[in-house]
Amino acid sequence: MSAKALSSKKLPAGFGELQVWENWIEPDEMKRAERQVSVSVGDLGDFYRALLPHAGDIYDYLAEVPLDQDMKEEDLSLLLLAVALAEVADGVEFYAPAANAPEALPRMVPLHDSVLGWRH
Amino acid sequence: MTAIQDPPEIQESSHRWSERYPELGKEPLSVEPLVNEKYYELEKERMWRKVWLNVGTVHHCPKPGDYFVQPIKACNAEVLVMHGKDGKVRAFHNVCTHRGNKLIWDDRGSTKNYVSCSFHGWAFDLEGKLKSVLDEGSFYDIDRSCLGLTELKTQVWRGFIFVTFNPDVEPLEDYLGPLVAEMEDRNFEGLHLNFRYEIREDTNWKIAADAQNEMYHVPVLGPVHSGIGFLYTHTPNGLAKTTVFERFGKHTLWGTGFNPEYVDKGLNAVLIPKAPLGDGGMPKRGGVFDYYHLFPNTVIAMLGDVTLVYNFWPEAVDHTVWKIDAYSPKPKTAADLLMAHFWRGKLRDIISEDIAGHEAQHVGLASRFRPTFVVQDEEIAIRAFHKTMYTYVDPKEVEA
Numbered sequence: 001m002s003a004k005a006l007s008s009k010k011l012p013a014g015f016g017e018l019q020v021w022e023n024w025i026e027p028d029e030m031k032r033a034e035r036q037v038s039v040s041v042g043d044l045g046d047f048y049r050a051l052l053p054h055a056g057d058i059y060d061y062l063a064e065v066p067l068d069q070d071m072k073e074e075d076l077s078l079l080l081l082a083v084a085l086a087e088v089a090d091g092v093e094f095y096a097p098a099a100n101a102p103e104a105l106p107r108m109v110p111l112h113d114s115v116l117g118w119r120h
Numbered sequence: 121m122t123a124i125q126d127p128p129e130i131q132e133s134s135h136r137w138s139e140r141y142p143e144l145g146k147e148p149l150s151v152e153p154l155v156n157e158k159y160y161e162l163e164k165e166r167m168w169r170k171v172w173l174n175v176g177t178v179h180h181c182p183k184p185g186d187y188f189v190q191p192i193k194a195c196n197a198e199v200l201v202m203h204g205k206d207g208k209v210r211a212f213h214n215v216c217t218h219r220g221n222k223l224i225w226d227d228r229g230s231t232k233n234y235v236s237c238s239f240h241g242w243a244f245d246l247e248g249k250l251k252s253v254l255d256e257g258s259f260y261d262i263d264r265s266c267l268g269l270t271e272l273k274t275q276v277w278r279g280f281i282f283v284t285f286n287p288d289v290e291p292l293e294d295y296l297g298p299l300v301a302e303m304e305d306r307n308f309e310g311l312h313l314n315f316r317y318e319i320r321e322d323t324n325w326k327i328a329a330d331a332q333n334e335m336y337h338v339p340v341l342g343p344v345h346s347g348i349g350f351l352y353t354h355t356p357n358g359l360a361k362t363t364v365f366e367r368f369g370k371h372t373l374w375g376t377g378f379n380p381e382y383v384d385k386g387l388n389a390v391l392i393p394k395a396p397l398g399d400g401g402m403p404k405r406g407g408v409f410d411y412y413h414l415f416p417n418t419v420i421a422m423l424g425d426v427t428l429v430y431n432f433w434p435e436a437v438d439h440t441v442w443k444i445d446a447y448s449p450k451p452k453t454a455a456d457l458l459m460a461h462f463w464r465g466k467l468r469d470i471i472s473e474d475i476a477g478h479e480a481q482h483v484g485l486a487s488r489f490r491p492t493f494v495v496q497d498e499e500i501a502i503r504a505f506h507k508t509m510y511t512y513v514d515p516k517e518v519e520a
Contacts, residue, residue, distance in 0.1 A: 052386070052387060052390070055387060055390040055391060056390050056391075056394065058458075059390070059391060059394050059395070059455050059458065060394075060455075062453060062454035062455040062457075062458055063453050063454075063455035064453070065453055065454035065455070066452065066453055066454075067451055067452060067453060067454065067456070067457065068452075071454065075454060076454075078454075079454045079457060079458060082458050082461075083458065083461040083465075085387065086387065086391075086458065086461050086462040086465045087461070087465045087468075089386060089387040089388075089465070090343075090344045090347070090465065090466065090469040091469075092386075093347070093385070093386040093387070094343035094344050094347055094469075095343060101469070101472070102342060102344065102469055102472035102473045102476075103472070103476060104472040104473070104475040104476050105468065105469070105472045107319055107320070107472070107475055108317050108319055108468050108471060108472060109317060109318045109319065110315065110316070110317055111227075111316040111317060111318055112313065112315060112316035113314070113315050113316075114314040114315065114451065114457055114460060114461075115457075118228065
């Protein structure tokens with residue numbers, strides 16, 4: 001599976017109310033990390049608090065999406081939204097209100113990940 | 121693997137590990153191996169060029185034709201690992217046999233039949249044989265059969281690719297020693313590579329390795345450490361404790377169990393009950409987390425379903441490249457993939473808290489504030505590692 005770019009960030013039926021958070025749907029981990037450290041503490045908390053009540057439903061939905069075939073773009077969008085939530089959770093739960101993340105976070109350079117594959 | 125032992129009773133303060141391994145001593149350890157330029161030079165000559173080094177796993181070159189390059193500055197070399205058409209993984213000096221230029225300039229790639237030099241186009245097959253030379257007739261009686269890539273001794277153990285620059289080295293099985301039997305029931309073959317990171321740090325490679333090689337820091341170093349780290353065995357007063365420590369020749373294990381006082385909060389409270397930590401085909405000696413340090417610079421750490429492989433590569437006495445792989449059993453659903461990302465996120469935050477500590481410690485130690493530093497019983501894996509290093513280079517040789 002690879003997803004270098006998404007042509008649409010539309011979420012699956014049932015998750016329409018989360019569509020307002022589509023700016024957080026981003027395949028590239030470095031770009032997600034940049035967003036996490038650059039938004040305000042308040043905005044990061046708003047995203048986290050809006051998504052958290054849906055996290056269980058998102059998990060249950062994704063549990064029915066097998067990986068042995070190409071993932072539908074809307075399912076990938078939902079996965080990436082949940083990945084963004086998982087990535088910011090420690091920042092909101094442990095670092096707010098002083099910061100959004102551990103200071104050295106942007107120094108972890110991803111060479112390979114399970115969504116994008118190898119970077120080189 | 122040997123039978124799981126009953127862990128010694130967890131006490132607030134104890135000398136349980138030094139009593140089990142009295143040969144490790146209790147005295148303070150020398151600062152010099154961590155900061156001394158001359159020690160690093162001796163280490164390169166007597167240790168790095170002599171031992172087996174793990175350069176990656178078969179997951180970095182899964183198919184015939186796949187290759188990757190691992191720089192090993194401590195040996196003044198770069199290793200090119202290629203998966204041959206015959207299925208065999210081989211390692212070579214990443215150097216063209218024409219005029220010694222670097223053969224592959226990328227980090228990794230895949231090819232059907234040949235790799236060729238960017239300088240004059242000499243082409244080598246996946247087994248390292250020289251196959252074609254541009255304008256061959258203008259050379260003077262060159263013999264292609266003598267100009268194949270320079271092969272390094274390579275052995276693959278359970279998917280881990282090891283190379284050595286020492287032609288007289290002992291067989292890898294002897295180097296790993298009792299670790300081979302210890303790992304017998306770990307399902308490395310069932311792993312799937314989910315993530316790989318690289319971190320560049322201004323610190324000695326042993327400082328970076330030592331910082332990961334104990335639990336004493338877990339409640340203190342940072343908020344994510346103390347948050348998720350509380351799932352490990354703790355004393356009533358909040359000290360993180362190991363439940364197992366063992367030496368396997370040059371290599372060590374420490375592990376820890378589950379803390380019954382730990383309660384998931386926030387996102388953890390939603391996701392972890394839906395996807396509780398399994399064992400990922402890796403039964404744990406410590407209960408929940410096992411941390412094996414393979415001398416000199418490799419770590420296999422297992423938490424639940426996640427298996428991490430670290431390599432600490434020195435580039436200078438005060439510079440290290442830390443490579444991190446995260447594996448798990450192959451995700452079958454998008455929810456499995458979400459959980460792989462969830463645990464990867466925890467790892468990323470914890471390691472981010474570690475990085476600052478590594479560099480700050482190098483600054484502190486390099487000041488030579490004292491000639492030695494002290495370690496306690498929970499830091500015994502560090503003592504074991506340093507004592508093994510001393511068998512290659514005695515710190516007395518460089519102490520003023």
